[in-house]
Amino acid sequence: MPIVIHPSEILETIEMIKYLKFDVRAVTLSLSLMDCIDSDLSSLMKKVERKFREVLPSFVQTVEDVADKYQVPIVNKRLSITPLSMLIEPYASLSLENGKASLMKLSSLIDALAKECGIDYVGGLSAYVARGSTPGDRAVLSSIAEVLSSTERLFSSINAAQTGIGVNVDAILEVSKQIKELSEKTPKGIGCVKLGVFANLPEDVPFMPAAHHGQNMPDMALHIAISGPGVIEHAIKARCQGKNLTDLLDEIKRVVFKITRVGELVGREIAKRMGIKLCTVDLSLAPTPTVGDSVADIIEAMGIESFGAPGTLAALMLLTEALRRAGSMAATNIGGLSGVMLPGSEDLGLTEAMKRGSASLWTLIASCSICSTGLDMICIPGDTPIEVIAGLISDVLSIGVMNSKSLGVRLIPVPGSKPGDEVDFGGLLGKTVVLDVGSFTPRSFILRGGEISHYKHRW
Numbered sequence: 001m002p003i004v005i006h007p008s009e010i011l012e013t014i015e016m017i018k019y020l021k022f023d024v025r026a027v028t029l030s031l032s033l034m035d036c037i038d039s040d041l042s043s044l045m046k047k048v049e050r051k052f053r054e055v056l057p058s059f060v061q062t063v064e065d066v067a068d069k070y071q072v073p074i075v076n077k078r079l080s081i082t083p084l085s086m087l088i089e090p091y092a093s094l095s096l097e098n099g100k101a102s103l104m105k106l107s108s109l110i111d112a113l114a115k116e117c118g119i120d121y122v123g124g125l126s127a128y129v130a131r132g133s134t135p136g137d138r139a140v141l142s143s144i145a146e147v148l149s150s151t152e153r154l155f156s157s158i159n160a161a162q163t164g165i166g167v168n169v170d171a172i173l174e175v176s177k178q179i180k181e182l183s184e185k186t187p188k189g190i191g192c193v194k195l196g197v198f199a200n201l202p203e204d205v206p207f208m209p210a211a212h213h214g215q216n217m218p219d220m221a222l223h224i225a226i227s228g229p230g231v232i233e234h235a236i237k238a239r240c241q242g243k244n245l246t247d248l249l250d251e252i253k254r255v256v257f258k259i260t261r262v263g264e265l266v267g268r269e270i271a272k273r274m275g276i277k278l279c280t281v282d283l284s285l286a287p288t289p290t291v292g293d294s295v296a297d298i299i300e301a302m303g304i305e306s307f308g309a310p311g312t313l314a315a316l317m318l319l320t321e322a323l324r325r326a327g328s329m330a331a332t333n334i335g336g337l338s339g340v341m342l343p344g345s346e347d348l349g350l351t352e353a354m355k356r357g358s359a360s361l362w363t364l365i366a367s368c369s370i371c372s373t374g375l376d377m378i379c380i381p382g383d384t385p386i387e388v389i390a391g392l393i394s395d396v397l398s399i400g401v402m403n404s405k406s407l408g409v410r411l412i413p414v415p416g417s418k419p420g421d422e423v424d425f426g427g428l429l430g431k432t433v434v435l436d437v438g439s440f441t442p443r444s445f446i447l448r449g450g451e452i453s454h455y456k457h458r459w
Contacts, residue, residue: 022259023073024266025227025286028123028206029059030213030279031220033082039090041102045109052110055220056117059274066269072262075428079114080211080223081124085136092135099139104147111151123211125156128201129171131451141174145181148194155209161199161397163404164456169394170449172197176390183382183413190412190425193377197393198408199400204280204335210408221279223336224267227286228259230293232319236301245318248302252322256283260330280335283327284372285319287347289430294349295319295340296359307350308358316340316370337406339372345412345425345432346377354433361435365392368399374407379423379434382415389413391442394452401454 036047060077067074084103092099107125114122125147127137144156158175161167175197183189196209203214206223235255240248263281271278287295296307299315320340327334342350342364353359361378368374374396380389393409400407414423419436 022228022231022262023075024067024224024263026076026078026206026225027063027074027267027270028078028080028211028223028225029055029220030080030204030211030217030223031055031082032213032217033087037087037090041091041105044087045106048106049109049113052113052117056113056119060118062270062273066266066273069269070266072266074266075227076120077118078206078208078211079119079122080205080213081110081122082213083126083128084124085127085134085140087136088139089134089136092139096135096139096142099135100143100146103139103143104150107147107151107154111154114153119153121155121208122153123155123157123208124213125154126158126212128159130159130162130165130168132168133171141171141178144175144178144195145185145191148182149185149191155194155196155211157196157198157201157210157212157408159198159201160393161401163200163401164454166451166453167199167394167397167401168451169390169446170451172393172397173386173390173446173449176386176393179389179411180386180413184415188423188425189379189382189414190429192412193410193425193429196408196410197397198374198406199397200404200406201408202336202406206280206282206336207284207286209410210337217279218277220274220276222267222271222274222276223279224263224281225284225286225336226259226263226281227288227293228255229285229287229295229298231255231259232285233292233294233298233301236298249318249322252319253326256322256326257330260327264331278332280333281327281331282336283323283331283334283338284336284341285323286341287343287349288428289346289348289351291348294347295342296347296349296353300349306356306358307353308360308363312363313366313370316367320370337372340370341373341376342367342371343373343377343410344379344435345423345430346428348430351430351432354435361437365395365399368396368407369403372406374400375409375411377410377412377429377432379412379414379417379432380437381419381434382413382417384413384437385441385443387443387446388437388441390446392437394446398452404456
């Protein structure tokens with residue numbers, strides 16, 4: 001059914017783009033590389049290179065043409081691929097070292113090709129290990145720091161927990177070691193930005209580091225990520241003064257419908273031109289570290305004095321409900337994370353709340369019960385013990401498992417830092433405050449290892 005747009009909607013959309021920082025945050029091409037698998041590594045790499053050169057230049061050009069046609073800014077052109085743990089399985093089965101060497105060569109090739117073809121980010125250094133690991137998974141888990149510190153555009157996602165399965169503490173502990181090593185290999189620990197650990201990781205996420213090409217995807221598909229915190233904040237301030245929470249919800253729903261519809265329109269056009277399926281639109285409101293583009297500011301515009309004050313979770317619930325209800329009406333298929341994002345360094349309003357002291361590490365962990373991204377882009381002291389990192393990850397992923405929701409953790413141990421220090425990563429990564437993890441340790445619990453199983457009725 002064609003999308004019908006009224007002239008007044010066009011004018012309002014122009015205002016959103018020109019003055020309120022609305023954009024399509026990312027167009028992500030999800031590409032299967034299963035047809036490239038080969039017992040010979042050289043043959044595999046040649047097949048990957050051939051497929052990239054056949055597909056990616058036309059994808060990049062199509063995105064640019066559609067952005068120009070509709071005059072809608074598209075911030076990133078991204079690629080998600082088959083988890084590399086699956087591609088290197090034949091080589092990792094011979095030995096762990098052979099798997100790691102093969103992974104390094106393949107990752108370097110993918111990184112170079114992405115840069116050459118105009119792709120901003122690639123998601124796919126990924127593994128599903130909630131129930132255990134294969135040789136390919138183990139090669140990925142033990143190589144994360146080395147691969148991410150030596151490549152520019154490659155991102156990693158590890159699904160270490162799943163509802164109905166449980167939490168794999170062994171895998172979390174290994175990833176925590178990699179986080180620590182990666183922080184020491186890169187300035188300010190910035191390499192950790194490219195690594196996320198997840199529970200219930202969806203297969204259709206357009207955002208990094210979660211993006212990868214899942215097993216339920218067609219050979220090629222398209223995912224769209226929208227962004228419009230500034231639009232919603234403006235609507236609340238301009239049209240909701242003196243209104244009750246019911247009216248506030250309705251106004252946010254109206255705005256969310258509009259920005260989601262723009263994403264759907266752009267996505268359909270790109271998919272049509274490429275002859276592929278528009279798989280999903282991710283409803284997540286992705287903030288940026290610029291004034292007027294903050295999710296925390298939306299919460300404060302509702303009437304919360306400072307993000308993290310009592311009532312914050314209720315306000316987050318209201319915003320989440322508006323996203324889900326209006327988004328499901330505006331898009332044919334919604335997917336990915338589709339919730340409220342609170343990335344520590346990428347949300348200027350959240351950073352300011354941290355400085356004021358209303359938002360702490362524990363505030364953000366509590367927010368995981370409502371939000372979709374989990375504990376995201378959070379800086380912690382560089383000397384934080386590995387078992388404390390593993391404990392924080394286990395806590396968040398356990399919330400995801402018990403509540404059957406997708407959650408992730410992206411922690412950045414900043415070498416040489418202490419609680420309260422400010423860290424500036426620059427650009428879209430923004431700046432934030434190093435948060436206090438406390439002085440107590442879960443060491444004796446975490447080092448027990450093993451898995452925390454989860455029971456869920458399946459009938």
